Amino acid sequence: MNKISTKKELLEYSESIVNTVREPLIVLDQHLRVVTASRSFYEFFRANHKDTVGKLIYNLGNNQWNIPKLRELLETILPQKTSFDDYKVEHNFKTIGWRTMLLNARQIKRTQSKDRIILLSIEDITERNAIQEGLVKANKELEVLTSDLESAARVKSEFLANMSHELRTPLNSINGFSEVLYDETFGTLNDKQKQYVKNVLVSGKHLLLLINEILDMAKIEAGKMSLTISHLPIRQVLHEITGLTADTANQKKLNMCLDIADDLPPIEADSLKVKQILYNLLSNAVKFTPDEGQIGVKTRHTDTEIEIIIWDTGIGIAAENMEKIFEGFFRIETPYSRLTEGTGLGLPIAKSLVKLHGGEFVIESEGVNKGTSVRITLPIKQKSVVKHNENQNSYS
The missing domain is CATH 3.30.450.20 (PAS domain)
Structure with missing residues (x-):
């Protein structure tokens, strides 16, 4: 039992x-x-x-x-x-x-x-298998789509680069002849004629600036932007750039505060590109700060890098636009910004050029009408050398 x-x-x-x-x-x-x-x-x-x-x-x-x-x-x-x-x-x-x-x-x-x-x-595992097969198919389709998008981006960048070159040649001639006329090299102009020539010259220079920005962006996106490295006295460059924007700042009665260290060391960098970065950022500070506001530049450095901060008390940036400002052709819509001109490429180009130097680019704002602060760091010495010439190094 x-x-x-x-x-x-x-x-x-x-x-x-x-x-x-x-x-x-x-x-x-x-x-x-x-x-x-x-x-x-x-x-x-x-x-x-x-x-x-x-x-x-x-x-x-x-x-x-x-x-x-x-x-x-x-x-x-x-x-x-x-x-x-x-x-x-x-x-x-x-x-x-x-x-x-x-x-x-x-x-x-x-x-x-x-x-x-x-x-x-x-x-x-029928459903799991179907999901896996679907994922494999989706990945293949995504690879094809990514390849198509990359190809389209390359074609777009090449088109913009070629068109920019084609447009710059006649535009340089227009600007050159406009300057000759405005300077009255070959005869005097009456007041109305001189004003019209001045309008042509100002518009031509503005158009050339836009074309140059588009060309720079196209080169960056195509991976064809390279650096020509030299020993750059960055302290001298900062004073030079602040001097270039001083007249516009004075016209708006802006208080420019400079805190540039006397012992700022020279850096290995592309002189033209660094000047373009600094001029772009300081011009933005002037452009987007209402009359009688404040703008400033301050620096500090370590043994390996320098830090430059360009700040203002201007229109600021809303949190939802913080990422969008680095998208090409994006412009923040405010009543004040509608009075200013530009392509919206300045910040993306500046950030890309800083990254190309091996530096960092950080932008901060507490919100609309609370000002903006842009902090960039640049290495004192460059790490990777692509080719070496007698007088300068080229990096890419």
């Missing part, structure tokens, strides 16, 4: 374990007939106990399980091994349709009867 009770308890215990497994699970005897199946098996494959237990696995569900790959596993592979893992099988079941499954099997020998039983677990 105790043996029967113990046997019954063991059977109930083993069936409880089988039923706790989330994946469908079948227990087969050595003749490949079903000894028991988990609750999840019955639910997933829409089977019942009567048509399952004691049946040859291949005959389950009106021979739905007569799968060539499954036969290979159970009759060829398993007799030679005690187990197999993650064997992928695809099959179209009458009750549940097409399924992709991973089969895992363990062969166990009973100690008393010497018989063997087979535990066969079935993991349905």
Whole structure:
């Protein structure tokens, strides 16, 4: 009585374990007939106990399980091994349709009867497989799209660069002849004529500035912007640039505060590019600061780099526009900014040129009408040399 009770308890215990497994699970005897199946098996494959237990696995569900790959596993592979893992099988079941499954099997020998039983677990990966295939397809499509976008960007940059060159040549002639006329080199002009020539000259110079910015941006995007390195007396350059913007600042009655260190060391940098960066940033400070406001420049340095901060008490930048200002042609829409001219390329170009030097570019603002602070760092010595000339180094 105790043996029967113990046997019954063991059977109930083993069936409880089988039923706790989330994946469908079948227990087969050595003749490949079903000894028991988990609750999840019955639910997933829409089977019942009567048509399952004691049946040859291949005959389950009106021979739905007569799968060539499954036969290979159970009759060829398993007799030679005690187990197999993650064997992928695809099959179209009458009750549940097409399924992709991973089969895992363990062969166990009973100690008393010497018989063997087979535990066969079935993991349905149909949805996961479809998602993976979809991801692979999407990645391939994304690669193609990325390649197309990169190609389009290159074509755009090359077009802008070529068009800028083509436009600059006649525009330089227009500006040159306008200057000759304005200077009255070949005869005097009446007041109206002189005003018209001045308008042509001012507009021409402004247009040339815009074209140069577009050309610079096109070169940067195309990866064709290079640096011509020389030893640059940065303290002298800062005083030079602040002097260039002093007249405009005075016209607006701006208070310019300079805190430029006397011991600022010279740096290895592209002179024209650094002057372009500083002039651009300081011009912005003047342009976007209302009359009687304040602008300033201060510096500090370590043994390896210098830091330049250009600040103002101007219109500031809203938090939602902080990233947008580095997008080409983006202009912040405020009543004050509509009075100013520009392409919106100044900051993106300045940031790219600082990065090209191996420096850092950080812009901060507490919000609209709360001013702006731009901090740039430039290395005192450049690290990577592309080519070396007698008088200068070129970096790219």
